[in-house]
Amino acid sequence: MKFLNHFLLGVVLFSCTCFNALSGNVDTQVADTVSKYPQPMPMKPQMSEYWEPQPAVVTAGNAANSAPSDAIVLFDGKDLSKWKKPNGSPAEWNVHDGIVTIDKSKGDIQTKDEYKDFQLHIEWSIPVNITGTSQARGNSGVYLQNLYEVQILDTYNNETYVNGAAGSLYKQTPPLVNPIRKPGEWNSYDIIFTAPTFTKDGQYRTPPTVTVLFNGVLVQNHTIIKGTTEYIGFPAIPNRDKGPILLQSHGDASPPISFRNIWIREL
Amino acid sequence: MKFLNHFLLGVVLFSCTCFNALSGNVDTQVADTVSKYPQPMPMKPQMSEYWEPQPAVVTAGNAANSAPSDAIVLFDGKDLSKWKKPNGSPAEWNVHDGIVTIDKSKGDIQTKDEYKDFQLHIEWSIPVNITGTSQARGNSGVYLQNLYEVQILDTYNNETYVNGAAGSLYKQTPPLVNPIRKPGEWNSYDIIFTAPTFTKDGQYRTPPTVTVLFNGVLVQNHTIIKGTTEYIGFPAIPNRDKGPILLQSHGDASPPISFRNIWIREL
Amino acid sequence: MKFLNHFLLGVVLFSCTCFNALSGNVDTQVADTVSKYPQPMPMKPQMSEYWEPQPAVVTAGNAANSAPSDAIVLFDGKDLSKWKKPNGSPAEWNVHDGIVTIDKSKGDIQTKDEYKDFQLHIEWSIPVNITGTSQARGNSGVYLQNLYEVQILDTYNNETYVNGAAGSLYKQTPPLVNPIRKPGEWNSYDIIFTAPTFTKDGQYRTPPTVTVLFNGVLVQNHTIIKGTTEYIGFPAIPNRDKGPILLQSHGDASPPISFRNIWIREL
Amino acid sequence: MKFLNHFLLGVVLFSCTCFNALSGNVDTQVADTVSKYPQPMPMKPQMSEYWEPQPAVVTAGNAANSAPSDAIVLFDGKDLSKWKKPNGSPAEWNVHDGIVTIDKSKGDIQTKDEYKDFQLHIEWSIPVNITGTSQARGNSGVYLQNLYEVQILDTYNNETYVNGAAGSLYKQTPPLVNPIRKPGEWNSYDIIFTAPTFTKDGQYRTPPTVTVLFNGVLVQNHTIIKGTTEYIGFPAIPNRDKGPILLQSHGDASPPISFRNIWIREL
DSSP: OOOOOOOOOOOOSSOOGGGGGTSOOTTTOOTTOOOSSOOOOOOOGGGGOOOOSOOEEOOOOOTTOOOOTTSEEEEOSSOOTTEEOTTSSBOOOEEETTEEEOOTTSOOEEESSOBSSEEEEEEEEOOTTOOOSTTSSSOEEEEETTTEEEEEOOOTTOOOOGGGSTTSBTTTBOOSEEOOOOTTSEEEEEEEEEOOEEOTTSSEEEOOEEEEEETTEEEEEEEEOOSOOOSSSSOOOOOOSOBOOEEOOOOSSSOOOEEEEEEEEEO | OOOOOOOOOOOOSSOOGGGGGTSOOTTTOOTTOOOSSOOOOOOOGGGGOOOOSOOEEOOOOOTTOOOOTTSEEEEOSSOOTTEEOTTSSBOOOEEETTEEEOOTTSOOEEESSOBSSEEEEEEEEOOTTOOOSTTSSSOEEEEETTTEEEEEOOOTTOOOOGGGSTTSBTTTBOOSEEOOOOTTSEEEEEEEEEOOEEOTTSSEEEOOEEEEEETTEEEEEEEEOOSOOOSSSSOOOOOOSOBOOEEOOOOSSSOOOEEEEEEEEEO | OOOOOOOOOOOOSSOOGGGGGTSOOTTTOOTTOOOSSOOOOOOOGGGGOOOOSOOEEOOOOOTTOOOOTTSEEEEOSSOOTTEEOTTSSBOOOEEETTEEEOOTTSOOEEESSOBSSEEEEEEEEOOTTOOOSTTSSSOEEEEETTTEEEEEOOOTTOOOOGGGSTTSBTTTBOOSEEOOOOTTSEEEEEEEEEOOEEOTTSSEEEOOEEEEEETTEEEEEEEEOOSOOOSSSSOOOOOOSOBOOEEOOOOSSSOOOEEEEEEEEEO | OOOOOOOOOOOOSSOOGGGGGTSOOTTTOOTTOOOSSOOOOOOOGGGGOOOOSOOEEOOOOOTTOOOOTTSEEEEOSSOOTTEEOTTSSBOOOEEETTEEEOOTTSOOEEESSOBSSEEEEEEEEOOTTOOOSTTSSSOEEEEETTTEEEEEOOOTTOOOOGGGSTTSBTTTBOOSEEOOOOTTSEEEEEEEEEOOEEOTTSSEEEOOEEEEEETTEEEEEEEEOOSOOOSSSSOOOOOOSOBOOEEOOOOSSSOOOEEEEEEEEEO
16 A cells, blocks of 8 residues: 555444445345444545546437447448458449348458457348258358358248357357348347457467347357357467458358448447 | 377378467468478368257347347336335336336336346436436436446436446446437437356455447447446445346436336346 | 435546546646546545455465465375265275375276365376376376366477367367476476356356466466367366366376375365 | 358267257266257367467476576566666665565665566565554555555454455455465465456456465455556556556555565566
8 A cells, every 4th residue: 555644443333335345245234233343434426426538429320220420331222332352352242222232253242441349230131032941041141350250141940050040159159049030121230349369379368259139139148259260170269450341142052131231330 | 188099190281270270370371381290180060060959039129129029028118017116015107108207206116026147128218308417417227136227317418427427337437438319319228237146255256247238339348347336435246146127216306207118138 | 326416526626546547547647637527526545445354364385385274185195085986986096105196997086075166286296207108198187177177298398289288278278388397396286267157058158267377387377268178079068066176097008197285275 | 151061960869969069068968869950070089189389398496486487587686687766766675685675765666677467476574573553564565567556464463454455456355365474484476467458448448357376375366457556546547558566665664574586477
């Protein structure tokens, strides 16, 4: 401690609630116990009130699910100007009617910018003419930092391995439940991602974590990510601070899915 | 390890991606490096695919913000049958027009049931005739387990101490931003709460945490809760596994606020 | 908040250190900045001083590495009365000269009691006549809760797969460094283990973690345990609160290793 | 997922242990249950064995508590060349007989270098002629990054506020137990510190944590540090990546304490 001028407060007549700040139980304390110990000095409310910095004012999205005012709108229904192919050339999926539909002949697309910690909102819809079973039915995915896939799949009356279901952290953690809507309707993911930090030897010092609300229902609850979401084998631990959001064009034969209303907020 | 029959795989001609499972970097590896060490044996996709247990199917809420099918509806616009006063007598706030408005003469209300880990959705609206400044303007709060308050307050063009703003963990952690809507409109909180565990001496073994989306915007990001949200003094650490949701009837002189569409999902 | 009687403290002449309690930087603040906001009311030292409960007095071990006075001594050099075979029959390793040497014909031994969270001290020695290479050289292991193995192996001038080295969390996390002593000398592990908690669906709600000091050198730093330390395949997640400490009798052909001075403190 | 060529493995005759990798219980499974689902394909041990990078070889300290070979020796009994006063001028405490004794007229001393994550070993001794009570008896402290104090105090038959006892994180977290030795003997702290990371607004993104072994007994178990260890008021959150180790020269009237054998390992 910094200074010595400590004085004993003397024996008091009851064990006050301050005691509980360390280990007490507010329910079971008895008010008239005599303690032989000094009690913490009483405080005032204004001792724990901090006025600055004031939080930034943000205009929230409205009922039409528009983006908050501080979000980066990644797709607003008009163009793919925020996206590119992994090789750097322009993204070429089909923008129409305020949505974008995968063109399977054109491969994946990813954001031009890279992100560390973020809140991501994305909506996706399985076409009504969907075909196939298990993983071969509306398969796509949102790759966080191009490393960690939150799976997209038509799991409406379609079973697959649970760590590959819609809302799973692919090949790692199944969704807590399956709240998918039927083909033709729109599903939403609200994803909160915290990037890892690394030891000097390349292990996780603090692991990446992800929380996912799927149509407003919690399916990943601050899930500890073990590493990359590999199709084959164990997760890898690439030492990366930032990365793009990648949307997958999957090679299955089922009709392509669509996306709309994509935005991200850097945290 | 359990058995000895380990055999060396021999020197291979490239550092495969499996190496990265421990500490590699998928971006920088060079495919034709000769390693003097054995390499992990290749795997197949089906080795990391688990089919059971299948996640429970849940019908998500619709555009009118109805509850998911597996939620406990705490208030559906009709009655307060899931609520009581803290003293156990019937809750007496004003149910009308599908909403419930605080009756400040009747005090707080809390759920009859208690919860451990949960996802909670609640909507609240500041009346258009709101008056007062700082904390005396539409003040209420959602108490998680009756211990940890997520503050409700009209902070639309109303500054207060930031750790007492709407979306704050009261007297602990300010909201990341302020996405409140103006009086007369409806605000929503989506709250994910994880209960603490305790050491045998009553300290936190694992602390409680809370994530809050305020009108869909992240304002508390897996915040570590330090203890009870005290008006005066330091947080306390009551040793409690479960507790009710409590809605506060605050003693300020401003017109009462209203709630609607309250549901909870036990995790 | 609980009460309304909040009063503004008025504009003050400097940004006090209290401001920093939320987001300030104690190094860069300027003492004579005028803030338009109220400042937290000053406090006194005695407001943050708690006198009870006083921590239990423990007599620490001495230079001969005797156990702390509150430890459960699992092996004190005299007998294996705290141990049994996994099938429940008496443990039959060779107690001699104050140490216990593995009898490979007798299999593993485990504690009769089970533990949740704990600090474990154990010492082990590789015989000077050790033979073999890689995993077939002094192989044994300490299984925490009979589920999670901290590997024992002679890695003195003996390379093996790094996630199977002495001090590794077997098949999961390599040791940060290799501080092993040469055969004939005594090595120590000081292990701090925190048991997991589980979701209702059997996933980790909070994962198990382990810290290991190997001859006083940190080799596992609050490592997140992914599940059981399987010889083959991915970690499993058994839903178990407590479990015994198990010491492995490994089937390799190398001479048996010895243990001494084993104690555990429940946390 | 990346590729489609998934094939069903067919109904198998038992629920294999691989199932448990997600949510099973290795103890309770029944071997002859027929599952309607595919089972994960069997694996081989060599699929989870990684040989590189090999951990660095470190020579551990010996019975005389010498430092590990990869440690930075901060005080080896000879001089204070690794230390300075906070104002930058040379450290002037009394080096004698292989130890260093505080000179209270000379103030605190701190390391010239700064550290982020580290393992720190330090030994300290209360003089046999110690006087005073409560905080005025052998008071000093080890400040991690010059921000977070692990308290040093003679608490041998000397009660004080528990969050100010030897082994406490000062004014935050009491020690789990009190394993102090009597005046004239040497005490040791083995401290493992993980530095925080910060949000862009200066809050903790991941909090600092500390583990302390006090004479080999765990007294702080991966304790979440709330901020600076203030003598008065709430913890502050300075945004700092690195900082020195500071040893406190406390202003009380009791005879000065001594230190020896101080080393640090950067993690």
